[in-house]
Amino acid sequence: MAFTRRDVLKGCLAVAGGTAALPLFRGTLFTDASAAEDEPTWNKAPCRFCGAGCGVELGIRGGKIVAVRGDAQSPVNKGLLCAKGYGLAQVLYGGDRLTKPLIRNNSGDLVESTWDAALDLIAGKWKELIAAHGRDSVAMFGSGQWTIPEGYAALKFMKGGVRTNNIEANARFCMASAVVGYLTTFGIDEPAGCYDDLDLTDTYFLWGSNMAEMHPMLFNRMLQRRNSDPDVRIIHFTTLGTMTDGGASETHLFKPHSDLYLANAMAHVLVNEGFVDKSFVANHAVFKRTIDAVDTDIDLAAYTAFLDDYRPSDVAPAIGIAAENIVRLARMFGDPDRKCMSLWTMGVNQHTRGTHMNHLIHNLHLLTGKMAKPGNGSFSLTGQPSACGTCREVGTFTHRLPSDRVVANATHRAEVEEVWGVPAGTIPSPTDSPLTHSMAMWDKVASGSIKSVWVSTTNPMQSVPNLKKYRDRILAREDSFIVVSDVYPTETTEIADVVLPSACYVEKEGLFGNSERRTQHFAKLVEPPGEARSDAWQFVQVARKMGFTSLFPTDWDTLLEKYLFDEYRKLTLGTKHDVATWDQLVASRGLRWPVYDGQETKWRFNATYDRNVGQAEPDGIKFYGRADGKAVIWARPYEPPPEVPDVTYPLWLCTGRVLEHWHTGTMTRRIPQLHRAVPEALCYLNAGDASDLGVAPGDQVVIESRRGSLTMKVGDCRFRPPKGLVYVPFFDENHLINEVVNEEVDPLSKQPDYKKCAVRLKKA
Numbered sequence: 126m127a128f129t130r131r132d133v134l135k136g137c138l139a140v141a142g143g144t145a146a147l148p149l150f151r152g153t154l155f156t157d158a159s160a161a162e163d164e165p166t167w168n169k170a171p172c173r174f175c176g177a178g179c180g181v182e183l184g185i186r187g188g189k190i191v192a193v194r195g196d197a198q199s200p201v202n203k204g205l206l207c208a209k210g211y212g213l214a215q216v217l218y219g220g221d222r223l224t225k226p227l228i229r230n231n232s233g234d235l236v237e238s239t240w241d242a243a244l245d246l247i248a249g250k251w252k253e254l255i256a257a258h259g260r261d262s263v264a265m266f267g268s269g270q271w272t273i274p275e276g277y278a279a280l281k282f283m284k285g286g287v288r289t290n291n292i293e294a295n296a297r298f299c300m301a302s303a304v305v306g307y308l309t310t311f312g313i314d315e316p317a318g319c320y321d322d323l324d325l326t327d328t329y330f331l332w333g334s335n336m337a338e339m340h341p342m343l344f345n346r347m348l349q350r351r352n353s354d355p356d357v358r359i360i361h362f363t364t365l366g367t368m369t370d371g372g373a374s375e376t377h378l379f380k381p382h383s384d385l386y387l388a389n390a391m392a393h394v395l396v397n398e399g400f401v402d403k404s405f406v407a408n409h410a411v412f413k414r415t416i417d418a419v420d421t422d423i424d425l426a427a428y429t430a431f432l433d434d435y436r437p438s439d440v441a442p443a444i445g446i447a448a449e450n451i452v453r454l455a456r457m458f459g460d461p462d463r464k465c466m467s468l469w470t471m472g473v474n475q476h477t478r479g480t481h482m483n484h485l486i487h488n489l490h491l492l493t494g495k496m497a498k499p500g501n502g503s504f505s506l507t508g509q510p511s512a513c514g515t516c517r518e519v520g521t522f523t524h525r526l527p528s529d530r531v532v533a534n535a536t537h538r539a540e541v542e543e544v545w546g547v548p549a550g551t552i553p554s555p556t557d558s559p560l561t562h563s564m565a566m567w568d569k570v571a572s573g574s575i576k577s578v579w580v581s582t583t584n585p586m587q588s589v590p591n592l593k594k595y596r597d598r599i600l601a602r603e604d605s606f607i608v609v610s611d612v613y614p615t616e617t618t619e620i621a622d623v624v625l626p627s628a629c630y631v632e633k634e635g636l637f638g639n640s641e642r643r644t645q646h647f648a649k650l651v652e653p654p655g656e657a658r659s660d661a662w663q664f665v666q667v668a669r670k671m672g673f674t675s676l677f678p679t680d681w682d683t684l685l686e687k688y689l690f691d692e693y694r695k696l697t698l699g700t701k702h703d704v705a706t707w708d709q710l711v712a713s714r715g716l717r718w719p720v721y722d723g724q725e726t727k728w729r730f731n732a733t734y735d736r737n738v739g740q741a742e743p744d745g746i747k748f749y750g751r752a753d754g755k756a757v758i759w760a761r762p763y764e765p766p767p768e769v770p771d772v773t774y775p776l777w778l779c780t781g782r783v784l785e786h787w788h789t790g791t792m793t794r795r796i797p798q799l800h801r802a803v804p805e806a807l808c809y810l811n812a813g814d815a816s817d818l819g820v821a822p823g824d825q826v827v828i829e830s831r832r833g834s835l836t837m838k839v840g841d842c843r844f845r846p847p848k849g850l851v852y853v854p855f856f857d858e859n860h861l862i863n864e865v866v867n868e869e870v871d872p873l874s875k876q877p878d879y880k881k882c883a884v885r886l887k888k889a
């Protein structure tokens with residue numbers, strides 16, 4: 126195939142010639158070696174940004190990525206990419222990549238060091254701390270952007286070497302409510318269905334999910350389906366106007382936190398108007414309610430009585446959606462001639478009743494039998510590229526072990542110990558080493574009971590809620606020892622004692638697992654800059670230096686990622702989470718687990734597609750994750766949020782993202798095109814509130830909450846909040862909105878609610 130420079134440029138995000146420096150821009154421009162005419166070598170990889178897990182092809186020439194294009198063979202995105210996907214190459218080429226280990230000296234400066242010195246320092250310090258204060262004085266805080274081998278190495282190092290349960294990941298801030306929702310409803314984590322549902326359903330319910338910006342290629346797939354059939358409906362529930370409105374058939378604004386009323390009101394209609402699939406419910410569901418903190422079985426009659434409090438006409442004012450619309454949409458959901466797919470992300474999960482809200486969505490599908498069938502199902506969208514593959518499946522949380530195993534279960538611990546070849550009793554039970562979820566971990570770091578935390582592939586000093594409270598206390602401690610592995614300087618490297626330069630994305634081999642249970646492999650395609658090394662390598666080196674040599678044999682070193690994955694895979698076999706073999710994944714565009722004989726599973730719990738079901742009368746459905754083979758319909762009441770607007774703080778603050786930026790902006794702010802498009806975070810408010818305050822777009826406002834305040838510019842029409850709500854994205858390190866955000870968590874999932882707190886605004 127003849128390949129011209131024009132083709133390369135066509136495949137890339139247009140590389141601009143102008144290099145006018147922008148005040149906040151911290152990178153260098155990605156340059157296509159434009160004089161060269163020879164064809165780059167194209168290699169497949171999953172995108173390293175969102176949990177959609179699109180396939181990309183990276184064009185390599187002269188040891189550099191010079192072009193990016195969508196992978197036409199990827200079943201996820203079929204050759205298309207969003208703006209972040211096209212920016213993937215530039216992520217690697219910011220001018221200030223970390224290339225050498227850094228150690229903070231006595232005058233407080235980070236100075237260049239060697240790997241030996243940095244790794245010896247960490248291993249020595251951890252041994253010292255463990256000897257003096259016990260093994261729970263050290264901790265690891267990781268990421269849904271870790272590859273599967275990285276997460277597995279970290280888990281094995283911490284639980285099998287250090288023997289502490291102090292390992293958590295940023296996915297706690299992201300997916301925890303969805304996980305607890307799936308586990309308590311179906312007994313096994315992750316969605317029953319897959320992205321094929323996006324092509325097969327005719328009714329989409331979006332429960333506060335800004336898919337147009339956050340999962341653009343899945344949104345695109347949904348729009349293609351809508352455009353192919355005039356009967357398809359996209360029902361978009363949201364607390365503010367976003368780009369997603371543009372693709373929706375109907376957008377309905379609801380009041381923050383009132384989704385609990387909305388879903389129960391829809392269930393009220395389904396139950397009282399005869400939309401319940403009686404045979405499905407009788408065969409496949411049980412009803413439960415938590416009474417006086419005890420989970421109790423109830424029946425349909427008791428559930429119906431529970432729903433009496435959610436008559437649409439009664440709760441409509443609290444929701445802000447007219448009762449007739451709630452009834453109409455519930456009837457649409459119940460219509461036996463319609464297929465329904467629910468989609469949700471952080472609006473539902475970052476919620477002090479996030480687990481309950483997950484239950485309420487599953488309920489609608491279970492009541493109507495629209496579950497685990499092509500085009501029908503409740504589908505939680507994952508945020509990060511491997512929140513599923515690494516955090517959820519490998520289990521990089523304080524309470525977990527691979528494949529839905531938990532440290533509280535002695536059999537589970539023994540199974541993992543056997544594969545790890547460590548003595549019985551190595552992995553600590555919760556009595557041996559207490560469970561410490563992410564916010565509790567940061568509190569322990571701040572109070573000094575955890576003396577050292579190793580932060581990898583996450584930037585908590587920008588992303589944790591009520592940030593100032595944690596950062597100031599950590600900085601005030603003389604005795605804390607913070608290790609940070611990153612690819613760029615960040616807000617978190619600012620507080621680090623040791624900074625380790627990491628290989629980024631395809632500078633190392635790895636695997637990610639996306640939202641639809643698809644495990645995807647990528648090869649190492651380019652060398653990391655300077656002395657940067659992979660995160661898995663870093664964990665292995667420190668583990669060995671601490672004496673845990675048997676965990677990571679030296680003959681693994683040539684193919685470290687493969688050995689780690691192969692061992693992890695053993696722990697998935699026979700658990701109904703069985704992942705594909707390394708070779709199958711290298712050869713394919715990913716496979717959806719459970720995988721048997723190279724065959725993936727599209728719809729779990731459904732005998733036509735899932736061999737774990739076996740014989741299931743009468744309709745081939747079996748929710749085998751639970752011992753009784755049934756899923757749970759949970760009666761979950763409305764309960765108020767912890768902080769609501771009042772006289773002093775009269776506005777809701779909602780925080781989130783914008784299309785152009787990834788989380789804390791460390792990568793996308795080094796992609797020139799994206800940085801230029803959105804160079805700073807703005808405060809979006811309703812025109813009515815703006816005129817009450819006497820401010821216009823471009824003016825400065827002060828945002829204050831009970832926790833902190835900051836000054837920022839008023840935005841334009843990009844987000845359109847209703848009166849009484851302001852929206853601020855969190856990507857901008859110069860405007861740390863998390864100093865304002867509340868840290869209250871869902872008691873079941875321990876996930877914080879970043880979506881709502883009370884603030885006041887004044888003109889600056």
Ligand SMILES: Nc1nc2c(c(=O)[nH]1)N[C@H]1C(S)=C(S)[C@@H](COP(=O)(O)OP(=O)(O)OC[C@H]3O[C@@H](n4cnc5c(=O)[nH]c(N)nc54)[C@H](O)[C@@H]3O)O[C@H]1N2
Pocket residue numbers: 175176209299332333334335336338339340362363364365367380381382383384470471472473507508509779780781782783784785786787788880881
């Ligand atoms: N461009 C881009 N894409 C990304 C990311 C990124 O940083 N940038 N990050 C990825 C990650 S890790 C994540 S987690 C996802 C996040 O994806 P989303 O959750 O879609 O995005 P956010 O901006 O966090 O949240 C905004 C949404 O919260 C909803 N919301 C606010 N309050 C409530 C409420 O009380 N109830 C309900 N039900 N909804 C409410 C709003 O309606 C709005 O749709 O995006 C992923 N994709």
Ligand SMILES: Nc1nc2c(c(=O)[nH]1)N[C@H]1C(S)=C(S)[C@@H](COP(=O)(O)OP(=O)(O)OC[C@H]3O[C@@H](n4cnc5c(=O)[nH]c(N)nc54)[C@H](O)[C@@H]3O)O[C@H]1N2
Pocket residue numbers: 268270295296298299300471475508509581582583584585587588589610611612613615627628629630660780781782787788789790791792855862863866879
């Ligand atoms: N206000 C507010 N705050 C939020 C949220 C919100 O909606 N509102 N959402 C929460 C959610 S859902 C999430 S997922 C979190 C995300 O929050 P974080 O995880 O803190 O944000 P990221 O910017 O993704 O951080 C990833 C870091 O890893 C670095 N990195 C990239 N590749 C590599 C690598 O290969 N190795 C290493 N060692 N480092 C690498 C990047 O430079 C970056 O600093 O934020 C949470 N915080």
Ligand code: SF4
Pocket residue numbers: 172173174175176177178179202205206207208209210211339340341342343
């Ligand atoms: S939709 Fe997500 S996975 Fe796909 S290209 Fe965009 S950021 Fe990457």
Ligand SMILES: [Mo]
Pocket residue numbers: 298299300508509
């Ligand atoms: Mo997330």
